[in-house]
Amino acid sequence: MTQLHHTLRQLRLSGLAQSLGARLQEAAASRLGHAEFLELILQDELNVRQQRLLERRTKAADFRSLKTLEDFDWQFNPAISRKQIFELAAGEYLRQSKDILFLGPPGIGKTHLAQALGYEAIKQGKEVLYRSIFDLVRDFMKDEAFKQQDKTLRRYLKPELVIIDDMGLKQLPKYSGEYLLEVVMRRYENRSTIMTSNRPLEDWGKLLCDVPTAGAILDRFLHHAITIAITGRSYRIKDAPLSNRETKQSKKAAELSTAGAAS
DSSP states (O other): OHHHHHHHHHHHHHHHHHHHHHHHHHHHHHHHHHHHHHHHHHHHHHHHHHHHHHHHHHHHOOOSSSOSSSTTTTTTTTTTTHHHHHHHHHHHHHHOOOOEEOOOOOTTHHHHHHOOOOOOHHTTTTEEEEHHHHHHHHHHHHHTTTTTTTHHHHHHSSSSSSEEEEEEEEEEOOOOOOHHHHHHHHHHSSOOOOOOSSOGGHHHHHHHTTTHOOOOOOOHHHTTEEEEEOSSSSHHHHHHHHHHHHHHHHHHHHHHHHHHHHH
């Protein structure tokens, strides 16, 4: 067995080596034929390799935190169509190089759903990259200073899915629109992109400080995009302690009462 394990390590069959002892016992107890035994141990090796690949691609995606569809609270904002999200998770939009836009106020689950769809894409063997819009701008500004913009662009063009999060949180620096347009334009009809926005589309010109560029971005991005507008309360407010909310409500009521008495 020692020599066998050494041979398996040389062949880089670590998954097979891990399960070999248990599989030998199973083969003896169940009187498995040679072909059945070989199929079992090779499947063990494949399972380990697939799990490692999943872990590597998940790490490379650089998610803010790993979010899954199973973790999502579908009861809190029932207006979100669970059926539509799970249909998207099947990945047909990736095969058709379609885009997805999540629109809505902060805290309602846009980032969670975008990252969860990214994780589903990874499980289907796709390469995924997650970046906030601020990360994207910093990446291009930094590499422009070091004359490495082509390298940065390749990073954004290679994955089958790129997720660009947090559009609309605040106004972006000058030339941000040009960086975003380059990514959207080059991925258009070739690769899928998911974006989330806290602000209406008509505000993008102000956010990017460049109305014509914002129009060009939206013209391409929305052409084949699936737009999902989400309304409802913020999950973050939901998780705030009840006593804090009650204190704030009581304080506001007292202020109104005082103001009324003064008048």
